[in-house]
Amino acid sequence: MRTFKKSPFGVSIRAIKVKKDFPDKNFSDVIPLEILLNIYLNGNNIATISCSPGNLTELAVGYLINSGFISGYSDINLLRLCGQEVSEAVKKKDHVLKIEVSVNPDKLPSGRIAGETKQYVSSACGSLDRFFLRTDLRKIKDGAIFDSSAIFNLNPLALASQNEKKQIGGLHNAAMFGPDSRLMYMAEDIGRHNCIDKIAGFMSINKLDPSNKIVFTTGRISLDVVYKAMVMAIPVFVSNSSVTYSAAMLGKKIGLTLIGYARGQRYNIYSCPERIKF
Numbered sequence: 001m002r003t004f005k006k007s008p009f010g011v012s013i014r015a016i017k018v019k020k021d022f023p024d025k026n027f028s029d030v031i032p033l034e035i036l037l038n039i040y041l042n043g044n045n046i047a048t049i050s051c052s053p054g055n056l057t058e059l060a061v062g063y064l065i066n067s068g069f070i071s072g073y074s075d076i077n078l079l080r081l082c083g084q085e086v087s088e089a090v091k092k093k094d095h096v097l098k099i100e101v102s103v104n105p106d107k108l109p110s111g112r113i114a115g116e117t118k119q120y121v122s123s124a125c126g127s128l129d130r131f132f133l134r135t136d137l138r139k140i141k142d143g144a145i146f147d148s149s150a151i152f153n154l155n156p157l158a159l160a161s162q163n164e165k166k167q168i169g170g171l172h173n174a175a176m177f178g179p180d181s182r183l184m185y186m187a188e189d190i191g192r193h194n195c196i197d198k199i200a201g202f203m204s205i206n207k208l209d210p211s212n213k214i215v216f217t218t219g220r221i222s223l224d225v226v227y228k229a230m231v232m233a234i235p236v237f238v239s240n241s242s243v244t245y246s247a248a249m250l251g252k253k254i255g256l257t258l259i260g261y262a263r264g265q266r267y268n269i270y271s272c273p274e275r276i277k278f
Helices: 056-066 084-089 129-135 148-161 164-168 192-205 221-231 245-254
Strands: 010-017 025-031 035-041 043-052 076-081 097-103 119-121 171-176 183-189 214-217 234-239 256-264 266-271
Touching: 010 164, 010 183, 025 164, 025 214, 035 164, 043 056, 056 076, 056 097, 056 192, 056 221, 076 164, 097 164, 119 164, 148 183, 148 214, 148 256, 171 192, 192 214, 221 234, 221 245, 245 266
Parallel strands: 035 097, 043 119, 214 234, 234 256
Antiparallel strands: 010 025, 035 043, 076 097, 171 183, 171 214, 256 266
């Protein structure tokens, strides 16, 4: 029988377990909680994100950076989670939360906010609207060279560091590592893109240099993830899942090293292999 520690990521629910050739069995399960986070920028509701109720400050900051609203955490004058604490909101079954962000208007890119269309970002995939609206692709700097053995270590290190997924399942995670395979930050969420935004927020808040970092994700690396990597200027993105063809082509164009199926003693490099030393 599984036992669960109390977690803001999960909520208990009565369910019925059905197995072939076994009678139905009622039991109490813990499943991932999904909340709606409304992000207000200078009083305008610019996005509603379906996400897990953790690291919401990092998520909001990372979303604003990766969507082109701000260049970094230093642009923000005020950031506050409005209303009840997350734990109280969950207890009262109020799963809609609000974060207010205030930025000097002259810090906003020209044309942003005025007439801005509100975005809904589901837990299934990120929004590509920003990508198609913005064509200012930029190259990722060469950055550090990473040893091949370090890539082999990422999947087991990330799996060992998961806290919420071990308890409730149903979550993606993304982890940021230094060149020595040292885990620096772990983000878990129901949305794979939310995990990436949380890392972006953490990096900007803590003023970290991206040029010698690796991001490992359990999610598929698609076009929207590559665009986030470009904004974050992370030179190497690794997944234990797949990399789409469009992502690999864009990775080559912007100088991003993309690695997929990194599990066990294998992985595939789909773009810019020169950053990996064998």
